[in-house]
Amino acid sequence: MLLPRVIPCLDVKDRRVVKGVRFQGLRDAGDPVERAGAYAAQGADELVLLDVSATPEGRGHALEVVRAVREALPLPLTVGGGVRAAGDAEALLDAGADKVAVNTAAVREPELLGRLARRFGRQCTILALDAARAGAGWEVVVRSGRDRTGRDALEWAAEAVGRGAGEILLTSWDRDGTGSGYDLELLAAMRAAVEVPIIASGGAAGPSHMAEALAAGADAVLAATIFHDGHTTVADLKAELAALGVEVRR
Amino acid sequence: MMSEVVILRTGTANLASVAAAVHRAGRRTRITDSVDDITAAERLVLPGVGAFGAVVARIDAMHARAPLVERIGAGRPTLAICLGLQLLAAASEESPGVDGLGVLDATVTGLPPGVRRPQLGWNRVTADPGCALLTDGDAYFANSYKLDRVPDGWRGALTDHGGAFVAAVERGAVLACQFHPELSGSWGQALVERWLELS
Numbered sequence: 001m002l003l004p005r006v007i008p009c010l011d012v013k014d015r016r017v018v019k020g021v022r023f024q025g026l027r028d029a030g031d032p033v034e035r036a037g038a039y040a041a042q043g044a045d046e047l048v049l050l051d052v053s054a055t056p057e058g059r060g061h062a063l064e065v066v067r068a069v070r071e072a073l074p075l076p077l078t079v080g081g082g083v084r085a086a087g088d089a090e091a092l093l094d095a096g097a098d099k100v101a102v103n104t105a106a107v108r109e110p111e112l113l114g115r116l117a118r119r120f121g122r123q124c125t126i127l128a129l130d131a132a133r134a135g136a137g138w139e140v141v142v143r144s145g146r147d148r149t150g151r152d153a154l155e156w157a158a159e160a161v162g163r164g165a166g167e168i169l170l171t172s173w174d175r176d177g178t179g180s181g182y183d184l185e186l187l188a189a190m191r192a193a194v195e196v197p198i199i200a201s202g203g204a205a206g207p208s209h210m211a212e213a214l215a216a217g218a219d220a221v222l223a224a225t226i227f228h229d230g231h232t233t234v235a236d237l238k239a240e241l242a243a244l245g246v247e248v249r250r
Numbered sequence: 251m252m253s254e255v256v257i258l259r260t261g262t263a264n265l266a267s268v269a270a271a272v273h274r275a276g277r278r279t280r281i282t283d284s285v286d287d288i289t290a291a292e293r294l295v296l297p298g299v300g301a302f303g304a305v306v307a308r309i310d311a312m313h314a315r316a317p318l319v320e321r322i323g324a325g326r327p328t329l330a331i332c333l334g335l336q337l338l339a340a341a342s343e344e345s346p347g348v349d350g351l352g353v354l355d356a357t358v359t360g361l362p363p364g365v366r367r368p369q370l371g372w373n374r375v376t377a378d379p380g381c382a383l384l385t386d387g388d389a390y391f392a393n394s395y396k397l398d399r400v401p402d403g404w405r406g407a408l409t410d411h412g413g414a415f416v417a418a419v420e421r422g423a424v425l426a427c428q429f430h431p432e433l434s435g436s437w438g439q440a441l442v443e444r445w446l447e448l449s
Contacts, residue, residue: 096266
């Protein structure tokens with residue numbers, strides 16, 4: 001059986017891990033290679049690295065970080081942030097990413113997903129979708145939550161999968177960094193909307209939140225704050241998940 | 251000094267991840283698209299990401315088919331990964347009408363309806379007790395297609411995602427994995443190292 005994945009997320013800016021609340025107020029959270037090595041040793045199942053710098057200089061730093069993390073990391077590495085074209089994705093893959101996540105650029109130009117899937121495969125083409133509650137549903141937000149698009153998140157996910165996305169990294173903008181739990185209604189609605197794997201993101205404070213998200217239909221659970229702040233280790237968290245009846249990787 | 255491990259570039263694959271696993275084992279790597287290296291290399295890695303037909307076309311365009319078949323037939327140290335395993339089969343449902351390398355007497359089929367596809371994640375692997383390299387463990391997979399059974403003359407390991415299928419096969423110094431050993435944590439790293447140490 002396919003096992004659920006526990007995925008620490010490193011938001012990286014200027015060669016450092018940072019973390020904020022609802023994408024704002026970034027604080028320093030350590031050295032990326034050190035963090036990656038520690039999470040791997042603790043039993044993380046995958047790592048997501050998001051380049052949250054927005055400058056060409058920052059982009060170059062991110063490639064350096066990906067290279068350094070890759071040499072140390074015997075786990076799948078998903079990298080996102082600032083991917084606007086197939087060439088950006090190729091540079092990240094060459095540096096050591098296994099999967100590439102696209103967000104804002106895919107909303108602006110959906111066919112980018114098709115180009116990435118044809119060139120690198122669907123398993124390599126990840127849609128990062130930031131969703132904010134709007135009325136009875138969820139709206140896609142882009143540019144780190146600064147812009148609301150008016151697009152329905154579920155409709156966009158279904159279109160993206162049709163175009164070539166092989167996995168969805170689904171972040172609840174409302175819950176990000178708050179520790180109030182994943183948006184379970186969003187996860188259940190997304191599970192009904194697409195067949196590809198879903199990574200739940202935004203709001204995790206502990207194992208019970210993760211078990212709930214997996215029960216709601218997530219294939220993987222991502223968290224940043226709880227790991228960076230030393231509230232828990234991946235090993236402790238997986239042991240607690242196992243105690244809650246979730247089968248995890250040994 | 252030990253010779254470098256040669257990684258064949260068959261298109262855009264996560265070559266850096268494969269190279270990093272070899273580096274962690276204390277060995278050097280060289281990425282090549284020269285067909286001569288297929289015969290000359292002491293140890294060859296055949297990675298693969300993408301569609302079966304596209305990569306077979308690339309192998310044929312670089313005239314790599316005959317040297318690969320010969321090398322694997324002779325049992326020379328070769329590690330095939332993910333699509334690299336599927337390329338060794340006779341054919342694949344992914345690209346009907348395209349001939350694989352035919353080293354394995356098998357046809358590649360799609361994952362059945364009703365399961366998550368692509369399979370992206372960790373799955374349990376159970377090895378045939380007669381395996382020299384493969385052991386039981388948890389491995390990282392990224393696939394939509396698979397081999398249904400271990401071909402005659404090979405030892406193997408199985409996994410299950412909507413039914414049992416081949417996680418890996420081995421024969422002497424030839425190891426072909428559907429999963430990504432380079433991404434399968436310390437268990438995968440140990441498997442890579444056993445393959446590197448096998449003479």
